Amino acid sequence: MKGKKEVTIYDIAKKLSLATSTISRGLKEHPTISKKTVEKIKKTAAEMGYRPNNLAASLRGNKMKTIGVLLPTITQPFLSSLISGIEEVAQKAGYTVLIMQSHDSYKEEVELTQSLYDNRVSGVICSLAMETKNTDHFKRFIENDTALVFVDRVPKSFDTYHVVIDNFAAGYKATKHLISQGCKRIAHITAGNEFSIYYERKQGYLAALEEHNLTIDDELIVRVDRITYKEARKATLKLLELQKPPDGIFAPGDILGVSAIQVAEQQGVKVPEKLAIIGFNNDPISSIIDPNLSTVSHPAFKMGQTSAEIIFNRLRNTKNKSDIVKQIAFLNTEILVRESSKKS
Amino acid sequence: MKGKKEVTIYDIAKKLSLATSTISRGLKEHPTISKKTVEKIKKTAAEMGYRPNNLAASLRGNKMKTIGVLLPTITQPFLSSLISGIEEVAQKAGYTVLIMQSHDSYKEEVELTQSLYDNRVSGVICSLAMETKNTDHFKRFIENDTALVFVDRVPKSFDTYHVVIDNFAAGYKATKHLISQGCKRIAHITAGNEFSIYYERKQGYLAALEEHNLTIDDELIVRVDRITYKEARKATLKLLELQKPPDGIFAPGDILGVSAIQVAEQQGVKVPEKLAIIGFNNDPISSIIDPNLSTVSHPAFKMGQTSAEIIFNRLRNTKNKSDIVKQIAFLNTEILVRESSKKS
DNA sequence: TTGTATGCGTTATCAG
DNA sequence: CTGATAACGCATACAA
Numbered sequence: 078m079k080g081k082k083e084v085t086i087y088d089i090a091k092k093l094s095l096a097t098s099t100i101s102r103g104l105k106e107h108p109t110i111s112k113k114t115v116e117k118i119k120k121t122a123a124e125m126g127y128r129p130n131n132l133a134a135s136l137r138g139n140k141m142k143t144i145g146v147l148l149p150t151i152t153q154p155f156l157s158s159l160i161s162g163i164e165e166v167a168q169k170a171g172y173t174v175l176i177m178q179s180h181d182s183y184k185e186e187v188e189l190t191q192s193l194y195d196n197r198v199s200g201v202i203c204s205l206a207m208e209t210k211n212t213d214h215f216k217r218f219i220e221n222d223t224a225l226v227f228v229d230r231v232p233k234s235f236d237t238y239h240v241v242i243d244n245f246a247a248g249y250k251a252t253k254h255l256i257s258q259g260c261k262r263i264a265h266i267t268a269g270n271e272f273s274i275y276y277e278r279k280q281g282y283l284a285a286l287e288e289h290n291l292t293i294d295d296e297l298i299v300r301v302d303r304i305t306y307k308e309a310r311k312a313t314l315k316l317l318e319l320q321k322p323p324d325g326i327f328a329p330g331d332i333l334g335v336s337a338i339q340v341a342e343q344q345g346v347k348v349p350e351k352l353a354i355i356g357f358n359n360d361p362i363s364s365i366i367d368p369n370l371s372t373v374s375h376p377a378f379k380m381g382q383t384s385a386e387i388i389f390n391r392l393r394n395t396k397n398k399s400d401i402v403k404q405i406a407f408l409n410t411e412i413l414v415r416e417s418s419k420k421s
Numbered sequence: 422m423k424g425k426k427e428v429t430i431y432d433i434a435k436k437l438s439l440a441t442s443t444i445s446r447g448l449k450e451h452p453t454i455s456k457k458t459v460e461k462i463k464k465t466a467a468e469m470g471y472r473p474n475n476l477a478a479s480l481r482g483n484k485m486k487t488i489g490v491l492l493p494t495i496t497q498p499f500l501s502s503l504i505s506g507i508e509e510v511a512q513k514a515g516y517t518v519l520i521m522q523s524h525d526s527y528k529e530e531v532e533l534t535q536s537l538y539d540n541r542v543s544g545v546i547c548s549l550a551m552e553t554k555n556t557d558h559f560k561r562f563i564e565n566d567t568a569l570v571f572v573d574r575v576p577k578s579f580d581t582y583h584v585v586i587d588n589f590a591a592g593y594k595a596t597k598h599l600i601s602q603g604c605k606r607i608a609h610i611t612a613g614n615e616f617s618i619y620y621e622r623k624q625g626y627l628a629a630l631e632e633h634n635l636t637i638d639d640e641l642i643v644r645v646d647r648i649t650y651k652e653a654r655k656a657t658l659k660l661l662e663l664q665k666p667p668d669g670i671f672a673p674g675d676i677l678g679v680s681a682i683q684v685a686e687q688q689g690v691k692v693p694e695k696l697a698i699i700g701f702n703n704d705p706i707s708s709i710i711d712p713n714l715s716t717v718s719h720p721a722f723k724m725g726q727t728s729a730e731i732i733f734n735r736l737r738n739t740k741n742k743s744d745i746v747k748q749i750a751f752l753n754t755e756i757l758v759r760e761s762s763k764k765s
Numbered sequence: 766t767t768g769t770a771t772g773c774g775t776t777a778t779c780a781g
Numbered sequence: 782c783t784g785a786t787a788a789c790g791c792a793t794a795c796a797a
Contacts, residue, residue: 454766474789479773
């Protein structure tokens with residue numbers, strides 16, 4: 078009933094009348110093994126259909142050659158690109174990628190964190206769930222010498238590696254762009270708690286308004302519970318129904334921005350003439366929708382690569398691991414001006 | 422310099438003056454251990470910060486509680502939904518998900534297959550790379566008793582579980598829909614080799630034409646090398662520039678369909694009046710683009726769930742593993758009629 | 766109900 | 782350059 082028994086280095090050893098240790102070393106081209114022997118071992122191994130057992134190998138070092146990736150969701154262009162970036166770097170390094178979705182739930186995040194730990198991954202790359210405020214569940218990784226990198230949605234007060242964009246600056250730039258197009262009443266859609274990227278973006282938005290002496294009107298700032306088309310639709314509608322509707326919207330996500338465009342058109346509000354809109358992320362839809370959505374480029378793939386590279390650097394230098402307690406990599410963002418915000 | 426040493430069942434045993442085997446059993450609530458002892462063990466384990474080592478546990482059974490997922494890419498709505506479905510089921514079953522991207526390359530697929538094997542995953546869910554014709558690299562899983570399920574892009578001649586939609590029927594239905602809207606010259610965009618889902622869809626398209634006595638015009642069938650907006654644009658342009666351009670396009674993917682809509686509009690060809698278009702997959706963009714793209718629903722999430730369920734069923738019933746050599750689950754598809762194809 | 770002993774496949778250490 | 786052996790952490794067969 079069982080499948081064929083596995084070929085182990087022991088089998089190879091027996092066949093070649095060598096010690097298992099020699100086989101083990103030969104397979105890894107250890108310098109102390111003669112060329113000839115190495116070749117012989119490799120040849121025989123291939124013939125016998127030998128395949129290493131990463132499990133057994135990892136048991137000694139107590140770590141799998143695996144990077145755990147913990148994200149809110151993966152069905153989002155930005156995040157799947159991020160994974161792609163991680164994957165590319167990991168694959169080259171001979172590591173595999175374990176992916177988990179927190180669905181923006183704190184509870185799930187905590188559980189998955191444990192699962193990752195139980196699997197003894199070498200490193201963890203995480204973007205926090207929207208709900209998450211306390212990040213104590215990550216401490217175990219530090220104590221255990223597991224490389225830890227937070228990306229995009231990072232905790233405020235956790236000393237480790239962060240890969241982010243400057244959300245404040247991006248929000249500021251986006252808002253300023255709308256102002257430069259002549260907008261006077263700029264609305265904003267926000268989400269999450271005070272630890273979230275959306276909070277930062279909002280701060281940037283507020284700063285830009287202040288700098289240009291535009292009054293900050295609370296009714297122009299609406300909140301969504303989740304980033305969905307439906308929620309965004311409601312939010313936009315609310316804005317358009319105001320006594321004094323906005324002439325610009327800074328939507329901190331393209332889903333929100335696209336929704337805004339659609340609702341506006343449905344309501345007969347011309348974009349960008351009557352209402353300029355800028356989104357965030359540069360999702361594929363942003364350049365498909367008509368009018369094209371201006372947006373802020375978010376280097377997702379690059380962020381993934383960078384995160385993974387940090388992990389591997391950290392893994393390589395076992396020495397100075399405790400030297401750096403915190404390091405933040407800021408990646409560049411750019412305002413992509415497209416049709417939805419071109420008034421001038 | 423090292424992190425704290427790990428707490429093992431041995432440490433717990435020492436602390437409680439019990440045998441490691443008792444601890445091991447107590448942790449899993451083995452019936453032969455007294456309630457009291459179980460509780461005591463669990464409490465102490467928690468206090469000491471014990472976390473199981475899946476590596477060690479798996480080494481005995483020679484399999485990790487992990488499902489390997491091998492896909493062409495993950496940055497595609499259809500595939501990331503599929504993963505989501507797999508993830509959900511796996512998470513409930515206490516399994517983790519290892520994800521790899523073949524980037525539609527045969528070579529990468531073979532390598533990743535090995536990597537999956539080396540990690541001793543319990544099951545593999547795979548959607549084949551576009552390039553792949555030979556699937557011998559999957560045989561090892563069968564021999565090794567690793568549950569194997571192919572999903573969506575499945576091999577022609579491999580006896581194992583398949584989870585698919587009826588691509589022929591879907592292609593037939595989509596084409597028939599266009600015919601019912603009065604189209605006489607229906608174009609088609611195709612891709613991949615004769616083992617691909619696109620081939621099946623094309624066959625369905627051809628069958629529908631034949632059934633309705635529409636002449637099959639080779640110049641109406643164009644081929645793209647990869648499913649990208651750019652490629653699709655070129656293909657559509659080619660069609661529109663024909664002496665006798667088509668009055669309908671069956672695009673076997675929403676990316677292709679969306680591109681077709683855009684190119685048509687740019688060229689001043691009214692959709693659907695002059696050109697009816699239907700896509701495939703029901704990607705998010707299909708209902709965002711204006712006019713909305715008619716499409717064929719592809720139950721991605723469901724396919725993921727089904728694939729995972731098959732894996733776990735198979736894993737549970739170790740007995741009759743060789744009884745079923747091949748089993749195909751066909752999931753339902755539906756024509757979603759939207760603006761882009763509504764002539765009548 | 767609990768304890769003892771052993772093995773899973775590999776690698777590191779220490780000998781030769 | 783190669784060999785013997787212990788160890789990684791856990792789970793099981795067999796004893797008690």
